Amino acid sequence: MGAAVDRTDVVVAGGGLIGLSVAWRAAQRGLSVTVVDESPGAGASQAAAGMLAPVTEAAYGETDLLRLCLTSLQRYPDFAAEVEAAGGRPVGLRTVGTLVVGFDEDDMRELDALHGYQRELGLAAERLTPRETRRREPSLTPRVRGGLAVDGDHSVDGRALHAGLLAAAEATGVEVLRARVRELQVTDGRATGVVLDGGRELPAGQVVLALGAHSGGLPGVPPLPVRPVKGQILRLAGAEGLLEGTVRALVRGRHVYLVPYAGDGLIIGATTEDRGFDATVTAGGVHDLLHDAIEVVPGVTELELVETLARWRPGTADNAPLLGSSGLPGLVLATGHHRNGVLLTPVTGDVVAEHLATGEVPELAAPFTVDRFVRADRLERTSP
């Protein structure tokens, strides 16, 4: 196939935080980039709480992922400043720190286990008495049994960041096309572009798949281990001065988090549900979030409930993203970020743009190529 006149170096399918970050970084490297999205930022980016909290989320056995998350967190201040400069608007980076609190003995055991793991890894975290916990966040209920302070875990306003990234990308020459991608174009075993709803073809040297939970469903894309993990989230107003930073709580075994943003906003999240592409905001989901949040910070009762919404995280079997080569030449992956999409936005832009420009997989991204699942499959098949 000869190069079409309007062929672009890179087409990015998906204009959420991940797609825009990749597109922006690729354009900065001199590539011509088109992002295609019917409604940029209306997916998981829309419902993100914006926690940048790898240390309070550290989980056993996910050290590669933790390293990637910590690298991305480290890059956040410069990344945010650069987006703000290029996009011309604030992105709401909040560096106050994060508090994890618990209510019963099981909760506190889980907190202590987390703290032990953090120390094992040399991560900075401080175990607090109930009194110390409430000194940091006086709005917490007196029934809190103790806390864990992680000053390095921050947050960002996900919607503001998306708006900033969109402006920054466009200012750097990225074309953003409001259209739906209907299928991946594959010619002679190579991805050569995308076809839009209505039939228009968009030829490209390389295609980046950044469709979040929908990444596996695009016709033409080889089978991908990405599934939708539903999350319901609440946005409230009137919370000025209620919390200093993010509060994550274990309420008798159930997880809830409260993330202040903008002047008086508060995000309460989130459910984690395996229900396919069900977008229903349920009575039970909203009830549980409100119930647990009010239990943690009784003052939440008085806040205005502004918005309830449900979206899907792109989940993978090991909770880690899919970055780089897809196995199909010309198709590059930037998906599967599960609960870490906002946090991993800077590093994903960096490593995927590097891969697009050089063809190499940066060392940092090496553990996150899709063939780790193929390898695991093969190992399983050879075992008795």
Added chain:
Amino acid sequence: MGAAVDRTDVVVAGGGLIGLSVAWRAAQRGLSVTVVDESPGAGASQAAAGMLAPVTEAAYGETDLLRLCLTSLQRYPDFAAEVEAAGGRPVGLRTVGTLVVGFDEDDMRELDALHGYQRELGLAAERLTPRETRRREPSLTPRVRGGLAVDGDHSVDGRALHAGLLAAAEATGVEVLRARVRELQVTDGRATGVVLDGGRELPAGQVVLALGAHSGGLPGVPPLPVRPVKGQILRLAGAEGLLEGTVRALVRGRHVYLVPYAGDGLIIGATTEDRGFDATVTAGGVHDLLHDAIEVVPGVTELELVETLARWRPGTADNAPLLGSSGLPGLVLATGHHRNGVLLTPVTGDVVAEHLATGEVPELAAPFTVDRFVRADRLERTSP
């Protein structure tokens, strides 16, 4: 003042259920009628659960109000049929009956007291065992301690009724003006019309005040004992087959009701708050409604939360409406319906239209003129 060319017999300020019912009935009596409302039906009518339940709401010492409510309930089937015929659309009258249930000993004592009062007044109500209660509504939690079945208490779809009444009124010649009433026009001690936002005057022989909770705040109107009583309400979907009829519950002293409507709708209501004209949907209000509703019918958990809203009931000191003469010649009252606006829509239309046409206060409405409060004031002043 000479009669203006476009002077109408009656101007009704307020196009909610009450205003439209009065306007429609007055037009049927041959009067020329204009209804003025910026957004007809966007007030309390919008948030009504549509319960027609005077027997399950019977309260000691409110026998005049009960009589008015029972009369209106009796008129509902004909009224609904007439609205449907004139308006050309269904209004969702549901005649399945209402169940009241309780959870703890105090709840059951309150239920028994209500039942005793109902029997004293000769009202039809049947006390049920827990098993009988759940046979009527199998979705109820097994933890219900007993119930009270009132087959005569029904419900109507408030929004459908409003749409039907609007169409019926217009079909009968009522002019509905989308505008905001700025003030009552008073000339030589007599109401002579209204002034709209922007200054347009609307002269009228008589003015009906049907502004709900806002009735007391219209410049030119004499002081009225009407205050806003905030109610928050939830609308859910997916409830097809969940409940047969209305379920009212006392959940350890807290009241909640669940009213099925349309094909798969369910309304959960309502808070009762003295907060002035505060329209905030609060985290606490939504939580309490969901919590109690899920406690009564666990299947509510799975339903879709479609809408949350807050409006103001026009409250009075004795929970009864203000009907007929206002004390100011030319100004007629149709307000103060508090929690009974939907139920009292038919009878209010009848008695206020009769008053407009004949100048007489119908016997049924006599206990509800505003001078009962003046009389009570005087009595208080003469006591030591």
